[in-house]
Amino acid sequence: MQYLSEKDDIRIKAIDTSQAKNFKNFGKFNIRKVSQSITLLFKVVFLENSCYAYLNLTPVGFAFYRDMALIAIFRLKNCRINVHLHANGLERRINFFTRTLLRKTRIITINHYQQKVLLEKNLQSRVLPNALPDYFEKEGIEPEYSKSECLQLLFFSNLSKEKGIDRLVRIVEEMKRMGVPYELRICGGSLNEATELKLKKLLSKSKNVQYLGPIRDERKKIALFLESSFLLFLSNVNYEVYPLVYIEALMCGLPIISTEQVISARLEEMGCLYTLRDIPSDLSRILSNHSKKIEGKLAVRKRCRDTYKLNYNFVNYVEALIDIIFDDEKEYL
Numbered sequence: 001m002q003y004l005s006e007k008d009d010i011r012i013k014a015i016d017t018s019q020a021k022n023f024k025n026f027g028k029f030n031i032r033k034v035s036q037s038i039t040l041l042f043k044v045v046f047l048e049n050s051c052y053a054y055l056n057l058t059p060v061g062f063a064f065y066r067d068m069a070l071i072a073i074f075r076l077k078n079c080r081i082n083v084h085l086h087a088n089g090l091e092r093r094i095n096f097f098t099r100t101l102l103r104k105t106r107i108i109t110i111n112h113y114q115q116k117v118l119l120e121k122n123l124q125s126r127v128l129p130n131a132l133p134d135y136f137e138k139e140g141i142e143p144e145y146s147k148s149e150c151l152q153l154l155f156f157s158n159l160s161k162e163k164g165i166d167r168l169v170r171i172v173e174e175m176k177r178m179g180v181p182y183e184l185r186i187c188g189g190s191l192n193e194a195t196e197l198k199l200k201k202l203l204s205k206s207k208n209v210q211y212l213g214p215i216r217d218e219r220k221k222i223a224l225f226l227e228s229s230f231l232l233f234l235s236n237v238n239y240e241v242y243p244l245v246y247i248e249a250l251m252c253g254l255p256i257i258s259t260e261q262v263i264s265a266r267l268e269e270m271g272c273l274y275t276l277r278d279i280p281s282d283l284s285r286i287l288s289n290h291s292k293k294i295e296g297k298l299a300v301r302k303r304c305r306d307t308y309k310l311n312y313n314f315v316n317y318v319e320a321l322i323d324i325i326f327d328d329e330k331e332y333l
Helices: 031-045 061-076 096-102 112-119 135-139 165-178 193-205 218-227 244-251 264-269 279-289 294-311 314-325
Strands: 052-057 080-085 106-109 125-127 151-156 182-187 209-211 230-233 256-258 273-275
Touching (some): 031 061, 061 096, 106 314, 112 125, 244 294
Parallel strands (some): 080 106, 151 230, 256 273
16 A cells, blocks of 8 residues: 555555454355445445456455445446456356456456466456565564574464365374474464364374464564474465465575475476475475585575565565556456
């Protein structure tokens, strides 16, 4: 918002569309959300006509219908509509009604796979990969990496079957079988009772595993990334569109061990990510190739940090987003 507000000729009206109280409330229907949505729709009705509208579109659950209602109102008000797609699933929602609403809407995707599947539905989009502000630049400091020889693994995600709780259990079992000394920190909330039971069982079986719960303090989060040797990202194959935790890891110079995701191959080519297809063989290979010397580990961390600075500069990202929103080309006509 601060970047837009620096433009003297732009007046900004921000409306919060978030409705879930916490991560356990995501995608759940309740009367409170209906009431909030009605209030939200009234706020949009009283906006100026012919304005530029920017909306993070949710392609699943109750929020999808709310967002389509918002787009319909924007269409009636002759607004130039931009929707940013941060999740998969819109391609499964395309029918005559949604296609009509989206026909004059500018869709912004965050990877080329999203763009490809929408093109198959005859919907055009612009690609803008995710980015995050540089914590270290903001604080005016340089990252200080841990020089500990102990293998520190970090799992930083909510816990569910889709997010890889079963793979996490298998990794702990494999580490025990390999006899590799390590520590694993798990950060994130449990999304259901079944996951909580698996987590409790995992903690009772291994003294090497520590559960820290959801981490909301930014300084504590950054410290965890700097202290770790690898980030473990274990979601189902191509489950994530463009994981922000990838970018957080690279910002902190932290290499990633990950299941296959849409963008993981690119980061693997850059030498910042190691793909985990088969846990026993791949985990053994990755750890055996991991440099035992501090100098080698620091070189990998520098490569990850440089990759962040080159590809995920937040100022460049915001400027590109502004250019897309205010580029009055054919999608608006």
